[in-house]
Amino acid sequence: MFTPGSKYLIAITGLSAVSFALYMLLVHPSAIGAVALIGLLAATSLLTGITLFTRDGHASEGQTSAAALDTPTPSMWPLVGAAGFALLLVGTITTPIVFIFGIVAMLAALVEWTVQAWSERSSADVAYNAQIRQRILNPIEYPILAAVGIAVIIFSFSRVMLAINKDAGAIIFIAAAAAISLVGVLISVRPQLKKSIVGTIAVVAALGLVGAGIAGMGVGMREELVVAAQEDHYAHKECGAEKSEHFDKGVSETISATSGADATIELIDGKLTAHAQGIEGLQDSITVRRSNPINIIFRNKDAGEFRLSAYLGKTKVADGVSEDLITCTQLLPQGAEQWLTFTIAKPSVSGEPYTLSIPGLAGQSVEVVVP
Amino acid sequence: MNHIKNASDAASRVNMLTRVIGRLKPVILGTAGTMFLASCATNAPQDTWQPKGPNAQKIDSLQKPVFAVAGIIGLIVAAAVTYSIIKFRDRGQPIPKQSHGNPALEITLTIIPALILAVVGVFTFRTVFDLNKTSDTQMIINVTGQQWWWEYDYPANNEYGITQPIITSGQLVIPVGTKVMLRETSRDVIHSYWIPALNGKRDAVPGRITINRIEADEPGIYAGQCTEFCGLSHANMRMEAVALSKEDFAKWVANQLKPYAAPAEGTLAKEGETVFLNQCTRCHQVNGLTRADGTPVIAAPDENVWSGAVPNLSHLMSRNTFAGAMFDLLTPECRNDVWKSDSASFGAKYLAGVSEPCLNQTDLRGWLRNAPAKKPMYANPAQLAATGGKYRGMPNLGLSESDIEKLVAYLLTLK
Ligand SMILES: [Cu+2]
Numbered sequence: 030m031f032t033p034g035s036k037y038l039i040a041i042t043g044l045s046a047v048s049f050a051l052y053m054l055l056v057h058p059s060a061i062g063a064v065a066l067i068g069l070l071a072a073t074s075l076l077t078g079i080t081l082f083t084r085d086g087h088a089s090e091g092q093t094s095a096a097a098l099d100t101p102t103p104s105m106w107p108l109v110g111a112a113g114f115a116l117l118l119v120g121t122i123t124t125p126i127v128f129i130f131g132i133v134a135m136l137a138a139l140v141e142w143t144v145q146a147w148s149e150r151s152s153a154d155v156a157y158n159a160q161i162r163q164r165i166l167n168p169i170e171y172p173i174l175a176a177v178g179i180a181v182i183i184f185s186f187s188r189v190m191l192a193i194n195k196d197a198g199a200i201i202f203i204a205a206a207a208a209i210s211l212v213g214v215l216i217s218v219r220p221q222l223k224k225s226i227v228g229t230i231a232v233v234a235a236l237g238l239v240g241a242g243i244a245g246m247g248v249g250m251r252e253e254l255v256v257a258a259q260e261d262h263y264a265h266k267e268c269g270a271e272k273s274e275h276f277d278k279g280v281s282e283t284i285s286a287t288s289g290a291d292a293t294i295e296l297i298d299g300k301l302t303a304h305a306q307g308i309e310g311l312q313d314s315i316t317v318r319r320s321n322p323i324n325i326i327f328r329n330k331d332a333g334e335f336r337l338s339a340y341l342g343k344t345k346v347a348d349g350v351s352e353d354l355i356t357c358t359q360l361l362p363q364g365a366e367q368w369l370t371f372t373i374a375k376p377s378v379s380g381e382p383y384t385l386s387i388p389g390l391a392g393q394s395v396e397v398v399v400p
Numbered sequence: 401m402n403h404i405k406n407a408s409d410a411a412s413r414v415n416m417l418t419r420v421i422g423r424l425k426p427v428i429l430g431t432a433g434t435m436f437l438a439s440c441a442t443n444a445p446q447d448t449w450q451p452k453g454p455n456a457q458k459i460d461s462l463q464k465p466v467f468a469v470a471g472i473i474g475l476i477v478a479a480a481v482t483y484s485i486i487k488f489r490d491r492g493q494p495i496p497k498q499s500h501g502n503p504a505l506e507i508t509l510t511i512i513p514a515l516i517l518a519v520v521g522v523f524t525f526r527t528v529f530d531l532n533k534t535s536d537t538q539m540i541i542n543v544t545g546q547q548w549w550w551e552y553d554y555p556a557n558n559e560y561g562i563t564q565p566i567i568t569s570g571q572l573v574i575p576v577g578t579k580v581m582l583r584e585t586s587r588d589v590i591h592s593y594w595i596p597a598l599n600g601k602r603d604a605v606p607g608r609i610t611i612n613r614i615e616a617d618e619p620g621i622y623a624g625q626c627t628e629f630c631g632l633s634h635a636n637m638r639m640e641a642v643a644l645s646k647e648d649f650a651k652w653v654a655n656q657l658k659p660y661a662a663p664a665e666g667t668l669a670k671e672g673e674t675v676f677l678n679q680c681t682r683c684h685q686v687n688g689l690t691r692a693d694g695t696p697v698i699a700a701p702d703e704n705v706w707s708g709a710v711p712n713l714s715h716l717m718s719r720n721t722f723a724g725a726m727f728d729l730l731t732p733e734c735r736n737d738v739w740k741s742d743s744a745s746f747g748a749k750y751l752a753g754v755s756e757p758c759l760n761q762t763d764l765r766g767w768l769r770n771a772p773a774k775k776p777m778y779a780n781p782a783q784l785a786a787t788g789g790k791y792r793g794m795p796n797l798g799l800s801e802s803d804i805e806k807l808v809a810y811l812l813t814l815k
Contacts, residue, residue: 046423289608316555320708374702400553400565
């Protein structure tokens with residue numbers, strides 16, 4: 030009556046039922062764990078039901094089909110499917126990524142298990158059955174596994190690089206590259222090297238990398254990056270005359286596009302000049318469109334480092350409190366140029382004039398007129 | 401035996417075809433004739449064969465010879481094909497000797513077209529570069545497309561008396577004989593600006609500025625329309641370029657710079673101003689308009705409309721069209737009077753703007769009553785999820801007839 034497979038699943042079902050009950054009593058009925066355990070319970074009950082119903086795939090005395098007489102090879106896919114189902118349930122109340130992992134696991138189990146079961150019944154020749162399974166699944170499995178492997182390597186390695194300081198990063202990078210070439214050379218000069226040795230090297234390297242990645246995640250990002258993120262240096266907050274600690278790091282000094290700029294603003298001999306695209310000569314104000322991204326080029330032709338700062342009106346931060354809206358380029362050395370893009374939604378008549386100016390250089394500004 | 405039967409079958413089929421064509425002759429000739437006559441229409445304001453300015457003239461001087469050459473070659477090819485079809489049709493004659501490859505012939509037939517194309521190419525490139533010249537620009541106008549109308553703004557330019565930037569829509573006003581550079585872009589999707597009488601078309605692409613030179617020889621109105629499919633009302637996204645003599649242009653500029661004149665107390669227009677303040681100023685800017693407490697009114701199209709812009713109505717009645725030049729602000733008689741006038745009297749007539757007797761009440765009232773019913777727009781408040789609650793176009797505001805009466809009186813004061 031009870032086949033070995035169903036006994037096993039009945040036991041797991043019982044175990045998950047007990048642990049679910051204990052969890053409910055001892056921890057919390059609405060905690061994530063409870064959802065995971067009830068998911069496990071549901072999955073194992075389902076599988077138990079299926080195994081009992083199919084009598085574990087064993088043919089009973091009365092049946093004579095050759096295919097049915099074969100013992101199916103043990104498969105890990107039902108287990109993966111069940112885990113996927115649990116993840117799916119947990120995902121519904123936690124983060125979507127868990128849900129997606131669950132779906133992926135279930136889909137993988139579905140495809141793999143179906144093809145496996147089908148191939149095992151396709152003939153009485155076990156070797157042929159295995160081969161036909163590979164013919165169908167390997168073209169799907171290899172690319173997916175390769176992609177997952179690459180993703181794991183990149184993710185782990187990047188965690189390491191974010192955690193250590195820049196100099197150590199350079200050294201590790203060189204060391205890792207050297208190690209990879211060394212192993213490559215070794216394998217190519219000794220093609221008769223035992224498979225198990227190559228495998229061991231790969232596994233050790235992979236485990237080491239993943240371990241280092243986990244350790245890197247534990248350590249967190251290096252100080253510098255944490256501070257920069259806290260200061261939100263991508264939001265152009267540091268528009269003063271002095272060199273800022275983060276915003277001015279790694280200034281790009283040239284731009285590659287020349288069309289599409291509304292105007293070019295140049296600083297020459299301490300004077301700020303404007304040249305609107307399409308008209309000869311210099312202007313002391315530029316007219317830009319309302320509610321449309323405006324691109325201008327700032328070019329520093331003066332000795333010394335300067336940035337261009339745009340005053341874009343005020344924004345209400347709380348009732349009765351408003352703050353200047355300012356954006357700026359980085360601090361540019363002589364001869365360098367950079368884009369500045371901004372959008373102004375209200376016409377000039379709505380308040381103080383919009384201006385472009387150089388922090389630390391009084392009396393020089395270009396008015397931005399919005400009709 | 402069989403072969404002969406097939407051949408005579410084929411011959412009789414060809415005969416039948418000839419007879420059918422013979423009977424259809426009047427129909428074919430009639431259609432072709434109508435098409436030919438249609439191409440001679442006198443009232444075709446968007447005719448590409450009638451350049452009215454030097455830029456369009458350059459294109460015309462290029463396309464006419466190219467068209468002639470291509471036409472002659474086309475006729476020769478068509479004639480050769482027709483001749484071969486008839487002369488060598490299957491009458492059951494034996495299949496002629498098959499030849500394979502003829503280097504001399506093939507090389508000749510490659511070199512001749514290549515030469516023709518090279519000549520055409522040289523002139524085409526010259527024209528393309530000429531049309532992109534920027535060094536001689538005399539005036540720049542920013543042209544901004546959005547679903548489904550064009551906005552024009554004129555940066556300050558002392559040479560033309562533009563002391564303050566001017567903003568308008570629907571009709572682009574330019575001085576004659578002036579090299580005007582349009583700097584085009586878009587606030588939403590790609591549009592394309594084309595006034596066929598003045599130049600070729602140029603796309604208005606969001607995030608980029610494209611330039612388009614125009615210049616008109618004579619005062620007058622030159623029509624065009626958006627030529628890049630841009631959504632629901634693409635077909636209704638029209639524009640008109642209005643060329644005025646230099647003196648008239650100066651008058652137009654002076655009028656656009658005129659400060660706001662509030663309607664007199666106690667008039668219907670004054671009541672209209674109140675309705676306008678309540679209903680319209682969240683989208684429409686009227687420069688100089690103030691609230692009862694004296695604070696200036698700043699419209700917020702960026703908060704209400706997907707493109708972030710709405711026509712500025714400060715001098716609405718100085719233009720002859722509205723809603724992307726889809727409707728006339730003038731009655732048909734008054735409009736004809738302006739369009740048909742000669743170039744000497746045109747300027748004065750255009751500058752007169754829209755007076756009450758000339759106002760196209762039907763379309764303007766219809767617009768205020770229910771704008772999306774007059775021009776298809778995504779303005780159903782229930783279906784704005786994709787745009788975060790912002791309209792594309794002007795919504796139906798559910799105004800009462802008396803409000804509309806007051807608004808029309810008020811809009812008539814915006815000269
Ligand atoms: Cu369009």
